[in-house]
Amino acid sequence: MQHVPTLDIRRYDSDRDAFVAELGAAYREFGFCCISGHGIARELIDGSYDAFQRFFALPAEAKLKYHIPGSGGARGYTPFKVETAKDSQYADLKEFWHIGREIPRDSKFADVMPPNVWPAEVPDFKRWGYGLYQALDDLGSRVLRALALHIGQPENFFEDKTDVGNSILRPIHYPPIDDASDIPNVRAGAHEDINLITLLVGASAEGLEVLSHGSWLPITTRGDAIVVNIGDMLQRLTNHVFPSTSHRVVNPPNENARKPRYSVPFFLHPNPDVVLDPLASCITPDNPRRYDTSITAHEYLMQRLREIKLIG
Structure with missing residues (x-):
């Protein structure tokens, strides 16, 4: 049975050419790869999950203090059944929180990257949450270096395009499914991510699946x-050249469906003013240019947030 490979990112330093080739092949085939050897401390991951779970366990009225209407959920809390996968009939069965990049408030991007809010009820939420944000931002930059080499660019190609990126850490809580008839058996509908790359730290229950060659392939990590x-x-x-592949979160076909599920994706975005035109090195006779109109990362993000009903 085919499976999404796991590659050790330390090989970027010890066995670069082979690692870049294998990583590129994995992404061309699946749009997904599992990365090991990243050096992010278990304590940081476990501490973050603990802080996030304590927030989601708060009463609804406490959480709703951090819901910012009209912001598209850019920061703070988004309640259950708000986000809806593009073209989906049902809202996703999840609540989540958004942590963004801390930037000076006189930055040219301050108008599109609001300040973070932090829940007073969980005093260490910021320490764990922003610590994990920074660790995943660093790891994402390392992955992008290898991907840049794979498409014939210098390894630092993405650095000045993501150094003030509008990236988001999103702790998610999927509640237990007590009633199997609670509409669909999908906690998050099939979708593609909007950003450059997404890094997903662990999940407390199975359920993530990727669409590969017409069938859904479960992704489990070790x-x-x-x-x-x-x-x-x-x-x-x-x-x-690198496909953005459909994926979804389904209810496990076992007792884990009756347990809450937590996951923490980090959506690595470019700087808001980066123009997303196809790179010349990725245009060939076999792969002619697919996009004729230019669009900035911020314009593209706004277009997509309207599609998934996070903004009106």
Whole structure:
């Protein structure tokens, strides 16, 4: 049976050419790869999950203090059944929180990257949450270095395009499904991510599936592996050399459906003013240019947030 490979990112330093080739092949085939050997401390991951779970366990009225209407959930709390996968009939069965990049308030991007809010009820939420944000931001930059080499760019190609990226850490809580008839058996509908790459740290229950060659393939990780997948912005930038693959979260067909599920994706975004035109190195006679109109990362994000009903 085919499976999404797990690759040790330490090989970027010890066995670079082979690692870049294998990583590129995994993304061309699946749009997904599992990355091990990343060095993010278990304590940081476990501490973050603990802080996030304590927030989601708060009463609804406490959580709703951090819901910012009209913001598209850019920061703070988004309640259950708000986000809806593009073209889906049902809202997703999840609540989540958004942590963004801390930038100076006189930054040229301050108008589109609001300040973070932090829940007073969980005093260590910021320490754990922003610590994990920074660790995943660093790891994402390492993955992008290898991907840049794979498409014939210098390894630092993405650095000045993501150093003020509008990236988001999203702790998610999927509640237990007590009643199997609670509409669909899908906790998060089939979708593609909007951003450059997504890094998913662990999940407390199975359920993540990726669409590969017409069938749904479960993704499970071992050890310290983190799932990293391609988003639509990188698909566009690479003229579909790296595909952004549909994925979903289903209810496990066992007693885990009656347990809550937590997961923490990090959506690595470009700087808001980056233009997402296909790169010349990704345009060939076999893969002609697929996009004729230019669009910035911020314009693209706004377009997609309207589609998934996070903004009106």
